[in-house]
Amino acid sequence: MEELLIPVVPMSTTAHIRSHRKPRRNASSIAVRAGVASGVLGTLAVATAAGSANAADATVTQTLELPTLTADLSAQVEQAAQFTQQAAANYQLQAERDSAAAAAAKEAAKDLDAAKKAEAKKKADEEARKAAAEAAVSRSETRASLSSDSGSVSTPATGSVATVIDFLKAQVGDAYVLGGTGPNAWDCSGLVQAAFKQVGVDLPRVSEDQSNFGTDVSLSNLQVGDILYWGGKGSAYHVGVFIGGGKYLDAANPSKGVVIQDLSGYPASGAVRVL
Structure with missing residues (x-):
């Protein structure tokens, strides 16, 4: 830290009068104050220079990285769009499969129902025939x-x-x-x-x-x-x-x-x- 030297001024002719004396400043205090002022000024200068440098770097960084970020964002958007399209296609395929399975199950149920009805009809016909025979036998029994x-x-x-x-x-x-x-x-x-x-x-x-x-x-x-x-x-x-x-x-x-x-x-x- 640099010291600031102050020249000594000869005392005036009225200096012996107490009320006319100027307060003396301690040389070391003056030096410290001068040093502090110099340091503050130096710090301000360095901070200003650093701020200018940082601002310049920030400008350059933004200018260089902006196209890269934009390109990445575009790729992400395109990838998201492709994923959405694929998901929609998968959902549609699954829906078609579910619909086909439901239709097949419904058709199978109809076939099973028809088979059951045919079997029931066959059994009913057989029972009716046997009942007729037994009824005829019963009628003959009375005669x-x-x-x-x-x-x-x-x-x-x-x-x-x-x-x-x-x-x-x-x-x-x-x-x-x-x-x-x-x-x-x-x-x-x-x-x-x-x-x-x-x-x-x-x-x-x-x-x-x-x-x-x-x-x-x-x-x-x-x-x-x-x-x-x-x-x-x-x-x-x-x-x-x-x-x-x-x-x-x-x-x-x-x-x-x-x-x-x-x-x-x-x-x-x-x-x-x-x-």
């Missing part, structure tokens, strides 16, 4: 008079027909069970099939097919061992076997089981002969 000696029906003593009839009679009293094929429970076609199997005749399993097997015969020309059917030929819903004397043997229904009945009480629709 048929089965005595205790109903099983005493004249049959051939020898031959395949006798074997069939003997087998059928041995099952009288067994239960009726839909789909039953023996040995203690039968449905109508299962019993007839088992009877003819005793003599090597391989009949179809169900009534419809049994009514198409063998040779057609008229109801006025029946012989023992002829297969009787109820319903249309090829669509029969019940079968039995003629055992002579105007009677037939069949697995009638769940309430009767296997019985011998009077044909006049429940006339058959037709007959076929296989022996």
